[in-house]
Structure formats: C-alpha cells, structure tokens
Amino acid sequence: MRFKNFALTGVLSVVVLTGSAANANLIVNGGFENQPNWDSALQGDSGYRLFSGSMIPGWTLEADHGATIHNTVLYPYISGNYSLNTDGEGWNGHNVDMYQDFASGAGQNYALSFDWKNWYSDNSPKLDVSVVDTVTSAVLAHGNYGVSAGLHNELFNFVGTGNALRLRVKCAPEVNYNDNTFIVDNFAVEAVPEPATILVVASGLLAAARRRRS
Ligand SMILES: [Ca+2]
Numbered sequence: 183m184r185f186k187n188f189a190l191t192g193v194l195s196v197v198v199l200t201g202s203a204a205n206a207n208l209i210v211n212g213g214f215e216n217q218p219n220w221d222s223a224l225q226g227d228s229g230y231r232l233f234s235g236s237m238i239p240g241w242t243l244e245a246d247h248g249a250t251i252h253n254t255v256l257y258p259y260i261s262g263n264y265s266l267n268t269d270g271e272g273w274n275g276h277n278v279d280m281y282q283d284f285a286s287g288a289g290q291n292y293a294l295s296f297d298w299k300n301w302y303s304d305n306s307p308k309l310d311v312s313v314v315d316t317v318t319s320a321v322l323a324h325g326n327y328g329v330s331a332g333l334h335n336e337l338f339n340f341v342g343t344g345n346a347l348r349l350r351v352k353c354a355p356e357v358n359y360n361d362n363t364f365i366v367d368n369f370a371v372e373a374v375p376e377p378a379t380i381l382v383v384a385s386g387l388l389a390a391a392r393r394r395r396s
C-alpha cells in the first residue's frame with residue numbers, strides 16, 4: 183500500500199511540472215500591449231503610431247523598416263489595446279520587418295500561435311511569419327498569407343534545437359506604400375508537454391512499485 187501511494191504521488195508531480203511549463207509565453211510583448219514610446223513615435227494620429235529600431239519593447243526592427251501600431255480608436259485591431267498593422271506606412275519604401283529571439287531546448291516541443299486578418303484587400307503584399315535557428319538558419323516554422331476573409335488563428339508545432347531561435351514578422355513580397363492589408367496580434371511561443379514522456383514516467387513508476395511489492 184505504501185508503494186502504491188508513492189507511485190501515485192510521482193505521476194501527479196510529473197503532470198504538474200509539464201503543465202506549468204506549457205503556460206509561459208516565450209515571446210515578449212507578443213500582443214503589442216506594452217507601448218512606452220507612444221508619445222515619441224516617428225509619426226501618427228489619434229489612432230496609430232509608427233515606430234522603428236527598438237521602440238516596441240521585445241522587438242527589433244531591421245534598419246529602414248517601420249512598424250505601424252493601431253490602438254482601438256480609429257483603425258482595425260484584433261485584441262487588447264494595440265495591434266500591429268504590417269505596412270509600416272511604407273516608411274523608407276518598406277513594410278515591416280521585425281524579429282525577436284528566444285532560447286530553445288534541444289528536442290523540446292513548442293507551439294507558435296498568432297492571429298491575423300485583412301483590412302484592405304491589396305493582393306500585392308503578403309504577410310510572412312517564420313521561426314529560424316539563428317545558428318544553422320534551419321527554418322522551423324513558416325507561413326505566408328494573402329487576402330482571406332475573417333480572423334485567422336495560426337498554429338505551428340516545431341521542435342527546439344538548443345540554439346536561440348528567431349521569430350520574424352515581415353511582408354514578403356513587400357510593397358513601398360501604406361497598403362493597410364494586414365492586422366496581426368497575439369504572437370506566442372509556448373513549450374508543449376510531451377504526453378508520451380508522461381506515460382513512460384508513469385508506467386516506470388508503477389512498474390517500480392510493483393517490483394518492490396513482490
Ligand atoms: Ca494586442
């Protein structure tokens with residue numbers, strides 16, 4: 183009876199550990215809700231602001247690229263108080279090209295999720311989202327989107343390499359103007375528990391308990 187209790191306790195601890203790891207978003211400011219530079223933007227009005235460099239916490243914009251952030255006052259958004267409009271207002275003849283890096287564990291399963299929708303229906307620019315290994319350049323997740331009605335919730339599963347991985351959001355192809363085609367929001371990368379591992383650990387503990395009982 184004592185060993186049976188030991189086995190049960192072991193199984194419960196494994197479930198709790200993996201469950202808590204699954205809830206942490208590895209992407210900083212993935213919903214664009216942190217906007218401390220709203221009042222010092224490159225341009226804007228009461229409904230949007232244009233940012234460059236590292237003005238959006240967590241994200242780095244490539245040189246000569248801008249990112250447009252909408253609030254909820256005048257222009258479309260997805261959730262919270264802010265969303266990204268990927269045209270970057272065509273600033274310097276470019277659309278958005280921004281990224282952020284996050285650490286990955288070798289062999290660890292991850293899920294990338296984000297939301298997007300169209301505002302205008304310009305077929306020239308495409309929204310391009312990827313996760314690339316910063317050391318090997320291996321592409322672990324990639325999506326390219328055009329004009330499609332409704333709100334889209336994208337989900338990619340990929341396996342970590344142990345290297346830093348780079349989440350990039352850009353337009354490919356881009357256009358050199360304020361196309362207003364894509365609104366995106368809620369970028370998240372979360373470690374995913376491996377059900378097979380839990381079963382193996384659980385059955386191992388039960389087998390050990392049985393051996394000690396006999
Ligand atoms: Ca948001």
Ligand SMILES: [Ca+2]
Pocket residue numbers: 250267269270271360361362
């Ligand atoms: Ca715009």
